[in-house]
Amino acid sequence: MAELAQLREELDRIDDQIAKLYEERMRVCGEVGEYKVKNGRKVFDRQRENDKLADVASKVSGDFNKKGIQELYQQLMSMSRKLQYQQLVEAGALGRLPFIRISDLDRQNARVVFQGTEGAYSQAAMKQFFGENVNGFHVRTFREAMEAIEEGAADYAVLPIENSTAGPVIEMYDLLDEFENYIVAETILPIVHTLSGLPGTELSDIKRVYSKTEALMQTADFLDSHSDWQRISVVNTAIAAKKVLDDNDRTQAAVCSAYAAKVHGLSVLVDEINDAEDNSTRFIVVTNQKVFLENASKISIRFELPHRSGSLYSVLSHFIYNDLNMTKIESRPVKGRPWEYCFFVDFEGNLEEPAVKNAIRGLREETQNMKILGNY
Known part of the structure; x- marks a missing residue:
């Protein structure tokens, strides 16, 4: 039986070959990317990748190796796509991102809606963000607040999205999905009951x-x-x-x-009867305009995925590869499609950053019905 040191030397020799072959493969993938840029071809070809996975599995024996080589090639093809997305972005082929950069919000003249009644935490959050003299009014439900800005009765709505102890406000995720309204800012209010x-x-x-x-x-x-x-x-x-x-x-x-x-x-x-001393609620400021502040540092998106093993894992790699810090993920049922889900993700970044552009390009290609909910 070979000594451990000898086995490791053999592995090192094989790994050296794999590393050289990886570089060679990525060089060819780069040439494929250049061709796609010049000829307007899509990066992601699902059928081609499925055929490739079936082909490599047929070249090895045993269920363990078949599964392993498919997982390996999924990662190799994922790296290839990321390189080609980068080439597309560098060539200016980002795709439609119709968000307009602005320097500030008009807090002095804005008409703002909140859900609840006089004295609600949402009113306190509104005044914290827009000032004590804000021109505000209240409605009964979150839906009515979203309708008010969609219809133009208000410029902005201040709505709770998450509590540090109770978790997400689920209804708000459904409404952000349903309405063409966008997050432009957030404010965090300490909650003292x-x-x-x-x-x-x-x-x-x-x-x-x-x-x-x-x-x-x-x-x-x-x-x-x-x-x-x-x-x-x-x-x-x-x-x-x-x-x-x-x-x-x-x-x-x-x-x-x-x-x-x-x-x-x-x-x-x-006074102060909270179970947790650090209880706070994150409120979002929503508008019906596709705008973002020039110093915005967080992006919220929504997307759907094919209902198959590994699809979420593959998509999340776009954040890792582009060094983007994902800060939150939530899932919600897709209406009319039982047991299928859409995902809401928050991550750090600004829409003008190259890494963000590259990640969004990949996400658009590899997810379904992706929507940018705001950069704030």
């Missing part, structure tokens, strides 16, 4: 607590210590505060912000 009630209310008076479902979840530890209180969900925290005021009933309290309590004339009975 209070227990608030009518002036003069004592904790011993309380029988029912109202709030948004997520807020009740985020204050569960405090509420659990008062197990006799009934918890009732309403649309949002500000509406909970308004209900307590309107009902004029000291047996009721609301989990809401100190701001909402002040707006609706309630007293803060217990």
Whole structure:
């Protein structure tokens, strides 16, 4: 039996040959790319790649080796495509990216919509981003807010997309998919919940607590210590505060912000009742214009993939190869196609950066129904 050192020497010899063959292969792939650029040919030819995978599998024996060589060639062909996408971008063949760069948003004259009512966290986020004197108004639902900017009743909408403890606001992903509206900025608001009630209310008076479902979840530890209180969900925290005021009933309290309590004339009975001290919500600023700020540093996209093994893995390689940091991924069901999903991805970058252009070119070729949701 050969010694380990001898076996490793043999592997090194084989690897040297593989490295030289890899360089030779990539040189030929570069020539193929030049031909495609000159003749307007698509980089990604799925049928050609499927035929190639079947061919190489037929040249080795055993299920393990067949699967292994197909995985190897999938990576080789992926590297070939990335080189050719780079050649296309360098030749100016990026494809249509109809986003216009702007230097700033018109925060002084903008009309802004938020979901909820006076005192909502969304209103606080709107004022945090646009200023105390913002020309704002509220609507009942997220959909109505998206409709308001689509129809031109508002220039921007400020809407929650993710909470640091409760996770994503799923409805917003579906609406971003449905509407032709785009993210142009974001703002992060610390979420500090209070227990608030009518002036003069004592904790011993309380029988029912109202709030948004997520807020009740985020204050569960405090509420659990008062197990006799009934918890009732309403649309949002500000509406909970308004209900307590309107009902004029000291047996009721609301989990809401100190701001909402002040707006609706309630007293803060217990402050800072969050389970997590670092609770915060990320709000997106949405418009119906395809614009992005020149200093934008995050991109959100949406795409679909073929329903087969390895498709997501292959697509995510575009971020790795182009040194782009992916910060978030979510999946949602595709309407009308049971058990198929679309993906929402956030990654760092600006639409004018060559690495971003190269990645987007590859993603457009290899995914279905890709949409850039915004650069902000």
